[in-house]
Amino acid sequence: MEVAVIECVVSIGPETTEGTGRRPVLSAVADDDFIAAGGHPTHVHDFHQFLFVPLGWITVTARGHEYRLSPSVALWVPAGLPHSARFDSDSIVVGESFDADRHRLPHTDATVVNVTVAQRRLLLARMRSSEERDDDAAVFATLSAGHQDSLPLPQPTSRTAAIVATELGRRPSDPRTATEWAQSLFISSTSLRRAFRSETGLPFSEWRTRLRLNHSLDLLQQGLLVSTVAARVGFVSTNGYILAFRRYFGETPGAYVRRAAERAAG
Known part of the structure; x- marks a missing residue:
């Protein structure tokens, strides 16, 4: 073709x-x-x-x-x-x-x-x-429309993986692991993990981390405390959220908020 x-x-x-x-x-x-x-x-x-x-x-x-x-x-x-x-x-x-x-x-x-x-x-x-x-x-x-700093987040296409992606999009703080999601959908965890990797190019854990970080951007700009944002999007600790944020965005959440405010003012 x-x-x-x-x-x-x-x-x-x-x-x-x-x-x-x-x-x-x-x-x-x-x-x-x-x-x-x-x-x-x-x-x-x-x-x-x-x-x-x-x-x-x-x-x-x-x-x-x-x-x-x-x-x-x-x-x-x-x-x-x-x-x-x-x-x-x-x-x-x-x-x-x-x-x-x-x-x-x-x-x-x-x-x-x-x-x-x-x-x-x-x-x-x-x-x-x-x-x-x-x-x-x-x-x-x-x-x-949409947040200009969002990380790329390809969506899975198979039925079961798409169900998981949709539910996590509605509630990114859902703590279930890939194994627990697979059990609830009566499939093997290997199949679910393989679907995410082949259809999105990302392992399930990284896909979920990107989703949570993307959701956190709007919460930060709403003025919420970093600890509150971390809990709302599903990170176990504030420090874990800050480390993940810096890994993907190259700065801490606090620095990002300051830079976003300066960019908006400019």
Whole structure:
């Protein structure tokens, strides 16, 4: 199966009208000279791009970092950021583009987005639609929703693993181990662990840690004490939470709160 690439680009021509407040017409383009079967070489856009992969996976490289995208993990690529991409042979890649002069993106680096149900529905609806595609404020706002510092968290697809992921999303403090979850679902713990690793690329324990840390970001910004946040998302001790937070985010929760406040003020 060949890679399908759907990319929104600005089509400049006589149909473009200045002063109307509308962006130039967007069209789906596959440039055979630029898009190889295996991906994109390094290039730069003068627009912000939201990359979504409803089928398969791709790996985007920017500033020495690799970002693996899947149906549950998308990526913002800010205007002016050099990046390249490698495609899985069975991938469908969707790029939503936004005029950098009209839309303020709060990211200067490539930023992962854990795709929400609302975002997925919007993106799939726009894929199916034959109407003119605008980069309007509502679409940009929907795709920009979510915490910008969230860790990538691919979602499992098999029934039992998805049940566990959903329940933990509702209650990240649930203390059950993979073995206890497996017993409650009448499967082997080996099967459940294998499902998480093969479907998300992460061991169950790491997947759950990322989930808990992501949930903790909003709680920290609500002004809760670090000890309260640690308990609410399921860490046994405050020190364990601080160590995990620093491991994944490179700073302590307290330093993160101060930096987030400075960023918001700026």
